[in-house]
Amino acid sequence: MSAVKGRAFVANVPPGKPALIRFANEDGKVRHRSQRLRAAFVFIGWLIGSGLIASTAALAEQTAPDLILLFTHDLHSSIPSHRALDGQGRIEPRGGFARIAAMIKAEREKFGERVLAVDAGDMIIGSFFQTLFQSEAPEFRLLGLAGFEAATLGNHEFDFGPSGLARALAAAKAKGSRLPLIASNTVFDSADGRDDTLEAAWKDYPVRDFLILEKNGLRIGIFGLVGRDAADDAPDAVPVTFADPLVRAREITTILREREKIDLVIALSHSGTSSDRKNSADEKLARTVPEIDVIISGHTHTRLAAPIHVGSTLIVSAGERGEDLGVLGLVRVPGGRFQAASYELRPVTADIPEDPLIAAEISALQTVLDKEAGASTGLRSDEVVAETAFALTPQSSGPDNEGREVGLGDLIVDGFRRAVRLAEKNRPHDPLLVIFPWGHIRDSLLPGLITVDDVFRVLSLGIGPDGRPGYPLVSVWLTGREIRRLFEVETTIAPGKEDAHLQIAGVSFRFNPRRVPFDRVTRIEVEYPDGTIRPLESERLYRIVSNLYMARMIAYVSRASHGILKLEPKDASGRLRTDFENLIIDADPVAPAGQEIKEWVALAEFLRSFPDTNGNGRPDVPVSYAVSAGRIKAEPSWNPVKLVAGAHGPTLIVLGLIIGLSLSVFVIVRIIRRRRALKIRR
Numbered sequence: 001m002s003a004v005k006g007r008a009f010v011a012n013v014p015p016g017k018p019a020l021i022r023f024a025n026e027d028g029k030v031r032h033r034s035q036r037l038r039a040a041f042v043f044i045g046w047l048i049g050s051g052l053i054a055s056t057a058a059l060a061e062q063t064a065p066d067l068i069l070l071f072t073h074d075l076h077s078s079i080p081s082h083r084a085l086d087g088q089g090r091i092e093p094r095g096g097f098a099r100i101a102a103m104i105k106a107e108r109e110k111f112g113e114r115v116l117a118v119d120a121g122d123m124i125i126g127s128f129f130q131t132l133f134q135s136e137a138p139e140f141r142l143l144g145l146a147g148f149e150a151a152t153l154g155n156h157e158f159d160f161g162p163s164g165l166a167r168a169l170a171a172a173k174a175k176g177s178r179l180p181l182i183a184s185n186t187v188f189d190s191a192d193g194r195d196d197t198l199e200a201a202w203k204d205y206p207v208r209d210f211l212i213l214e215k216n217g218l219r220i221g222i223f224g225l226v227g228r229d230a231a232d233d234a235p236d237a238v239p240v241t242f243a244d245p246l247v248r249a250r251e252i253t254t255i256l257r258e259r260e261k262i263d264l265v266i267a268l269s270h271s272g273t274s275s276d277r278k279n280s281a282d283e284k285l286a287r288t289v290p291e292i293d294v295i296i297s298g299h300t301h302t303r304l305a306a307p308i309h310v311g312s313t314l315i316v317s318a319g320e321r322g323e324d325l326g327v328l329g330l331v332r333v334p335g336g337r338f339q340a341a342s343y344e345l346r347p348v349t350a351d352i353p354e355d356p357l358i359a360a361e362i363s364a365l366q367t368v369l370d371k372e373a374g375a376s377t378g379l380r381s382d383e384v385v386a387e388t389a390f391a392l393t394p395q396s397s398g399p400d401n402e403g404r405e406v407g408l409g410d411l412i413v414d415g416f417r418r419a420v421r422l423a424e425k426n427r428p429h430d431p432l433l434v435i436f437p438w439g440h441i442r443d444s445l446l447p448g449l450i451t452v453d454d455v456f457r458v459l460s461l462g463i464g465p466d467g468r469p470g471y472p473l474v475s476v477w478l479t480g481r482e483i484r485r486l487f488e489v490e491t492t493i494a495p496g497k498e499d500a501h502l503q504i505a506g507v508s509f510r511f512n513p514r515r516v517p518f519d520r521v522t523r524i525e526v527e528y529p530d531g532t533i534r535p536l537e538s539e540r541l542y543r544i545v546s547n548l549y550m551a552r553m554i555a556y557v558s559r560a561s562h563g564i565l566k567l568e569p570k571d572a573s574g575r576l577r578t579d580f581e582n583l584i585i586d587a588d589p590v591a592p593a594g595q596e597i598k599e600w601v602a603l604a605e606f607l608r609s610f611p612d613t614n615g616n617g618r619p620d621v622p623v624s625y626a627v628s629a630g631r632i633k634a635e636p637s638w639n640p641v642k643l644v645a646g647a648h649g650p651t652l653i654v655l656g657l658i659i660g661l662s663l664s665v666f667v668i669v670r671i672i673r674r675r676r677a678l679k680i681r682r
Helices: 034-049 052-063 097-114 128-136 138-146 161-174 193-204 228-232 245-259 281-288 356-377 407-423 452-458 480-496 548-560 599-608 640-644 649-681
Strands: 008-010 021-023 067-072 082-085 091-094 115-119 150-152 210-215 218-226 264-270 294-297 308-310 313-316 324-332 338-347 384-388 432-437 448-451 473-479 502-505 507-511 521-527 533-535 541-547 632-634
Touching: 067 097, 097 115, 097 138, 097 324, 097 356, 115 210, 115 264, 128 138, 128 161, 128 356, 128 452, 138 161, 138 356, 150 218, 150 264, 161 193, 210 245, 218 245, 245 264, 245 281, 264 281, 281 294, 281 308, 281 313, 294 324, 313 324, 313 338, 384 599, 407 432, 407 473, 407 502, 407 541, 407 599, 432 548, 448 452, 452 599, 473 480, 473 548, 480 502, 480 507, 480 521, 480 541, 480 548, 502 507, 541 548, 640 649
Parallel strands: 067 115, 115 150, 218 264, 264 294, 294 313, 432 541, 507 632
Antiparallel strands: 008 021, 067 324, 082 091, 210 218, 308 313, 324 338, 384 448, 432 502, 473 541, 507 521, 521 533
16 A cells, blocks of 8 residues: 555555554655654653554554455366465365355455455366256355355356256256356347257346445446457357457446446456457456456466556456455545555465365265266266376476477377277278367376376366267368368467467477468378378378367368468368268267267276386376477478478468569669669750
């Protein structure tokens, strides 16, 4: 807190340290008069005797925040606590809804009606508990019991499709959910009946456009948004769409300010922030709609150690999976806006006692989970499949424009390749290429035992046509030329959209990040079943294995590259296909009904296949996966030959423009010289 003219203020000090009270002159500068220290002590003693203690207490009451805003986002079904790495690389239990509930309760006991707890979306998808979403809606119910008073929906709440979210809303209401839900830019398609059930459940729950609460004499308006990038990450929401978040935010804020006479406007924005300040979605929101006081920023899992200030708007983020509880103290200032009186991301650690009510509910849900998971998959969430002596994480130490291949990614795609080979033992084996989006790696495998739940956390996205959790593996065919174009996603699109980075198996490629965009791949080599490595053939059809999401998103590649990277998925005979559900790989071709190969099950079975190298009876992850295999490698060079060697369309266009421009300059210079020569002759 800054000095206030003529008044005492409390200086910022580390937690646990005594507050330091200083005094400010009329010009706002702090006085330091050590030469009068003795006289001051005498005077202070007299003041204490006259009752200064009482007035100091009154001052503390005056400077307490007007509102304590507690916030989370991107909880991702992390209902029990989970293992995480601390700042020193040590493993510790973090998060858990029961501990978050206890922390909220403690704040309410301390500050009463000044406390408001909110969540900014993506409550689901991240652990085995998400399998109960449609039948039990545990995330909605538990957050309501924990004391959250508002929450918005993120892109992952739509992962089970409109009908799945409709079932979850109905289950939550039937089981007495107290969690108020708000979603301000969701649009239902009046001409498409596939979202009619959700629209009805939406109204019945109800999910509101905005919410108005009163706290400590403040009239507070809250609304929720799905950002543009998050909307792109919600392909299963169709036919539901999302209105422009900036336009809708302006409309809602105008209603709140002008019609509802709101004192404080809070946006629960599932849009996110990025290091690119110009294109950081929630910073753009703050600039476009400056009347918003606070933006709780979800989607990008950002952990902001201090609020971002954009004009009078505060942007805050608390990371992911409930590992920290955001705590923002707000104080009203002259003019009616608000400033941060305090801010911290409070770690949710094992030393915090669990709320007994929430803990009991989680225990009951765990019993249901074990019963249903065992029946549908034959696996228990706590079943050990392997162990690892090192951490496998999605983190890469290299720059974005030099690839994001990681050992964990290699492990995943190698597992996919093995699963397909095992399912198709009697099929003639051609080259089998696996391509998988890095952004689908949702968690790490930490040193120690690896359970089924740990594996599921790594690959927790999606649902298949069979209605069971996890994306199935799909086959499509692309020509060699199209594969090269697809790999340009890694070289050109992924540096600006990190979820698009690729993990690959059965193939490797090299690229020069200094070449013309969309023409940076310089060499591609394919691994054949006999172990030989051969160059990619441009006109040959190759089989690509990925998950259902990646197959559907191939069209996005063409859109994001503005048609430069034209891709047309095909079947083995070369016919164009977009019915990817019919291209799902059958895990048991002999059985009468198709059996999906779930990506997370493929990884679990791959881990089980490893040898027991330390003799303790458990499979051990090979140390080769501690680092990436180097299947994607950047070879940066400004060598003119390497910048144009094997050039394709984009480079040829640029070269044509350069040559054309050079010729134009040459012609113009010649014309100018001739005119000058004529003038001299005259």
